[in-house]
Each structure stands twice: as C-alpha cells, then as structure tokens.
Amino acid sequence: MAGQKHWDVASLFWALQDFRVAYVEIRKAPTQREPGRRIKVVGLEDLRKHHVCSECGKRHREGVIQEWDARMWRDCSLGDFETYVEIVPWRVACCGGTRVESFPWEAAGHRMTRRFFERLAALCTRLPVLEVAKMANLSWDTVARVDKHAIELGLGGKEPDLGNLRWIGVDEVSRTGGRDYFTVVTNLETGEVVHIGDGKGKRGFQSFLDRLTKRQRRKIRGTTSDLGYLPLLQKTFPKAVRILDRFHIVKWVNDALNTLRRQEFGAAPKTSGGKVVKAKKWMLLRAREKLEHAHKLLLARLMKLNRRLYRAYLLKEQLRSILHHPWQYLGALRRNLLAWCRAVMYSRLEPLKEVARRIRPYFDAIVAAYQHSIKLGLVEETNGKIVDLRRDAHGYRDREYFKLKIFQRCSLPSNPWAHIVL
Secondary structure: OHHHHHHHHHHHHOOOOOEEEEEEEEEEOOOOOOOOOEEEEEEEEEOOOOEEEOOOOOEEOOOOEEOOOOEEEEEEEEOOEEEEEEEOOEEEEEOOEEEEEEOOOEOOOOOEEHHHHHHHHHHHOOOOHHHHHHHHOOOHHHHHHHHHHHHHHHHOOOOOOOOOOOEEEEEEEEOOOOOOEEEEEEEOOOOOEEEEEEOOOHHHHHHHHHHOOHHHHHHOOEEEEOOOOHHHHHHHOOOOEEEEOHHHHHHHHHHHHHHHHHHHHOOOOOOHHHHHHHHOHHHHHOOHHHOOHHHHHHHHHHHOOOHHHHHHHHHHHHHHHHHHOOOOOHHHHHHHHHHHHHHHHHOOOHHHHHHHHHHHHHHHHHHHHHOOOOOOHHHHHHHHHHHHHHHHHOOOOOHHHHHHHHHHHHHOOOOHHHHOOO
C-alpha cells in the first residue's frame, strides 16, 4: 500500500493524471550517436477506460490490439539525465483502419511531451536554434521543426489581418546578406509586420497587393519607402500620401562622403594624415552630437588636411540638421532644402551632387513626413530586428522558416511561448 501511494505521488509530481508510474529505470540511450550515454525512463500504466484515436480524436472503449514494443517520448530532464516517458500503446479501429492511440500529455506530431515542447519553444524565442539544440542534445532540424510548429500555433495558422491598415512602410531585407531578398510591409501605426513577399521591387510587392481588396486599397492613407518603391506606390495608391524616409537620405549622403574619402586618399594613402583619415572613417560618418569632445578635436585637425573632404563633411552635417529639425513652417523647410541643393551643385563634389539630384524631385515626399505624426523609424527598427535574427542564427536555409521567425519577432507582441516558466 505504501508503494502504491509512492507511485501515485510520483504521477502527481509529473502531472500525469489518469496514468500511474509503474517504474523508473536508468538505461543506455537507444541511439549510437553517443555510445555509453545513459538516460532515465519513466514507465507509465494507463488507468483510463478509453482509447483516443490519434487522427480524429474520437474515444473508443476498447482497443483492437496492444503494440508489442513500448514507445518513448522525450520529457523535461530530471536530475542529470535526459528523461523519457514510456508506455505500450493500443491500436483502435477508426478512420478506415487501425490507428495508434494518442495520449493527453504528448505533443502531436513530435515524439515529446507537451511541457518539453513548450520549453523548447520558449527557449527558441530567446536563443538561436543551434544553441537550444546543444542544450537539449537534439538535432538542429528537430528543434527547428518544434520552433516552426510553435510559431504557427502562435500566429493561428494565418498571416496578420490587413483590415485596419492605414499607413504602411515598405522596404527590402536580405535573407542571406545579399542576392536573396524579401519585401517587408510594416503597419506604421502598430509597428507590426503584416506581409513578407518573395523578392524585391514589383515582384516582391505584388503578393501584398493580391491580398488587398479594393476597399482595403482605398483605406491606405499614406506610405513610406525608399526611392525604389515610390513610383510603384504612387501608381498603386494614387490618393495616398507618399513619404520619403529621412533615414535613406542620410544614408545616401554618408555613402557619398565615404566615396569622396576613398577618392581623396585612395586604397593605400602615403601620408600619415591620409592613413589616420582612412582609419578614422567612423568619425566622418557618425553623428557629430554623438562624438566625444576629444574625437571632435581630432576630427577638426584631420579635416584641415583636406579642404574638399572638410567641405563635404560640413554639407553632410548641414543636411542632417535640416532633416532632424522640428519644422513648424514647412515653407522654411523647402527653402533650406533648396539652398542646400544649390550649395552642393555649386561645389565640385560630384558624389554629393548625385544626392542633390536624387532628392530634388521629391521635396513633397520629404516635407510630408513633417505633416503627419507617423513614426517613420518603425521601418528601420523592423529591419534591425530582422538583421539581428539573421546574425544570431548565422543565416537561414529555409525561406519559410525565416518568414515565420520574422513574424514571431515583429508581429507577436503577446507571444504565448515567451511567458513559459523554465
């Protein structure tokens, strides 16, 4: 009687209601991947008076035949051993044949318990799949399959709804750091990614347009993107406000300044000043207000070495100050942008002239950013999250899995797996 009570307590401890712990054994692992590895096996006895079909979930009072061999499911580890639960299942006559019964504690489609599945899913929200696989002593493919299933459950098996879409941001991100691209559409009011299309440009954006109904297209009030998508957005949403993101403009002028620096000092500068300028490239490109005082003094001395580079740096900082000023009178913003473009065109700095030619036709799209209280930084924030995902995982081989990870990181603020207690 005391032994029976002992096993009943063990069943409660493992949360195995309707099952009795029959034995606990230490065995050698059944696989040859790590010879000599030992595991803990918890043998179960089914106390239920029915059997459940694993395909349709129907209950049956009697089974057809009991399997010869016991089946094992991975469970959360107890002590220093990997732990498995073991039971001999029955087969039931159902769904046009015989089906192996299912158990309430198993994760459907995976040879593991639900709680172990949930803990793997929780770890995958915080760590790369490779690290989780090492911790659990499982293969990468097994953990990735668990993570994909968990994300699909969190999303409800569908992409985010487009019914309340008003302001959208469109940009492209790379799956591999180049060549293979996705077109990402972000809801600028909520910051959530609502669509991921294969490819970039019109090819990547077309799948998003196919999802929109005519009524949903008319509801779009404004869009933001880089120059590559502006003509496409203008054609698709002719009545929507078009905004050119300030981030892209600053990136263009930084690239132009870096191009000029390479032209001036070349790949192997001979003078000591040129070598220092080459090594201190980050000083030229970083925002001046973020530099320490000692770095500002060093930059001032370096700029005396080359007047062309110094003038380009001043024009870059002037444009940044124009774009980041909280303008109340938009006419003054237009005049300052026009004055900056004229100053650049009168200079002999060809890389900066290219920037002026690019932004000159899009003054309206730049000014529109100051007319509407939309957080334009959400698009680049989303891009930063995607880059972090790709870097932490060292790239993704599976395109669909990468999409699911993006939706998990950027569209599931109340991710159920992020709150699992380990």
